[in-house]
Amino acid sequence: LFDRWVRLLDAATTHPDQPLDDIDLLTFEEHQQVLGAWLDAEAEIGEDLLPTRFAEQARTTPDAIALIVGDTTLTYTELNSRANRLAHALLRRGAGPDTVIALALPRSADLVVALLAVLKSGAAYLPLDPDHPSGRLEHVLADAAPALLLTTVATDARLPVGDGSPQRLTVDSADTQALLADCPDTDPGDADRAAPLRAADAAYVIYTSGSTGRPKGVVVPHAALLNFLQAMRQRVPLRPDERLLAVTTVAFDIAALELYHPLLSGAAVVLAPKEAVPQPSAVLDLIARHGVTVVQGTPSLWQLLVAHEPEALRGLRTLVGGEALPVALADSLRTLTDDLTNLYGPTETTIWSTAADLTGTTGAPLIGRPIINTRVYVLDEGLRLVAPGVVGELYIAGAGVARGYLGRPSLTSERFVADPYAPEPGARMYRTGDLVRQNPYGELEFIGRADHQVKIRGFRIEPGEIEAVLTDHPDIAQAAV
Missing domain, CATH: 3.40.50.12780 (ANL, N-terminal domain)
Structure with a gap:
């Protein structure tokens, strides 16, 4: 906290016209860690399908x-x-x-x-x-x-x-x-x-x-x-x-x-x-x-x-x-x-995107590190990387990202956005809506949702879908789930 406070003061006094939201509180070493060492999971897959x-x-x-x-x-x-x-x-x-x-x-x-x-x-x-x-x-x-x-x-x-x-x-x-x-x-x-x-x-x-x-x-x-x-x-x-x-x-x-x-x-x-x-x-x-x-x-x-x-x-x-x-x-x-x-992992990034071996561990279960050829970012509302230990929204990029939603180009562009941290141009990342934080070893801890989506026996349920069905009834003017 002390180091970040010094970085904030230094940035604010060096560039007083810069919006506070644009100040990056991560050190160079942390950038290397979050975008390098913790994502080093590349592997050759081969051509046979x-x-x-x-x-x-x-x-x-x-x-x-x-x-x-x-x-x-x-x-x-x-x-x-x-x-x-x-x-x-x-x-x-x-x-x-x-x-x-x-x-x-x-x-x-x-x-x-x-x-x-x-x-x-x-x-x-x-x-x-x-x-x-x-x-x-x-x-x-x-x-x-x-x-x-x-x-x-x-x-x-x-x-x-x-x-x-x-x-x-x-x-x-x-x-x-x-x-x-x-x-x-x-x-x-x-x-x-x-x-x-x-x-x-x-x-x-x-x-x-x-x-x-x-x-x-x-x-x-x-x-x-x-x-x-x-x-x-x-x-x-x-x-x-x-x-x-x-x-x-x-x-x-x-x-x-x-x-x-x-x-x-x-x-x-x-x-x-x-x-x-x-x-x-x-x-x-x-x-x-x-x-x-x-x-x-x-x-x-x-x-x-x-x-x-x-x-x-x-x-x-x-x-x-x-x-x-x-x-x-x-x-x-x-x-x-x-x-x-x-x-x-969400359906949009192909089944499972992270894994954690919990054998022999104690305490709150983590959701782990990304699988091969997968990148995970914990970002704030401005798509900036947050520091380890800070809660942010999870974005997933890499080989598992789906093509999008069938016949729904506007929804696809809303949820599958450009990846500003990709090593290659034109890559996309999926906005999960899940809130997480990374521990000092790069392992992810699930915190909750950024919206109202819930899980029941593993199935994703959007309350808005139920609300839409309820309001189709002629005697219901408004509905909240």
Whole structure:
């Protein structure tokens, strides 16, 4: 404080006409630290995208178990072959780069096959939860205007049908099964697509809550998804003999870690049925029955499991994220599990952007340091760097930044702004709206929100969206949530 006071007096007396807000209180050494040493996390990612890397993993471990869903078990060869057949079927329907294909499928092997197939075709997938309200599903389908909707016969009967509704492909119908039998099981390449698949092409579009009452679609490119998965392989490496329990709906972006991280590591995905996730006993039964070693979940899920049968978590590797981690829960997980990683990141910067290893630590859980090829800045209202220990708004830049919001250029320009601290010109950073501060080691501590957004079981909720729905009612003039 004394040093900063001297810097303030020196600047004010040397340049008395300078506005106080323009005075930089950080020393040269602190600038070097905040923009240098604490962001030194660059790494080569390579040119092969997720579809190519999964195909290579299938060739490396063809007979290893890739997916377990109920009584269904698929090897890497079987999963890859089924995804290839569906990818060729999608290509015949016009799929390719710059097209969007929606998925409304139950938690089954067909869901994982379809996700991989869309990526192999070069298109971007739009994941839908069939249990979401029909009004929300109808809005998302109308807003994204997908070229095709993959679903099942039973689920299709529950989906909304409106003007401009996309063409359906029911993956379990007799016609589709005949079509798939006629498709090759070889990996599609650029020669099969209408255009080559590039790192900048969209991998998926996922919708989040919107403050104006309209959910907004975030467009995430292949390069950002691949950078994230490479970072997770470094932060949370998986052995081929490990199994990860996937509990998250695909409409929530963190599901991508649960599915793709194991499949690029030679490990196995155990896909939890929808009805099992809200029941702690069912989740713990899946962990025990299948020898699960890694589980990712929101603090809400972990709280349920700890309260139900804490000793059943012994030996697990635990990943926590999606909302603030309470101190008491962190203390319990530190004691019970083999290692504990706290993860943080908004959808707009591709799932998780920072990570903190909490194993063996004490006190308030931190959200850590940025993952590879990611830069974080703690800034004031004038986009100036604040000193370590000072609360500011978190901005995230680097390889994980999404392309923006689908069909919302003004909102994109508002939230994705120019990065004044980037080493290269033209870079953008995302304004998170989260308030944080850095400790003397560059680790981030989450403080709260700069707006009214809240998190419920990891899901982002904008109160403004609820207000907009309420005021649509003819008898309600004003609403506040």
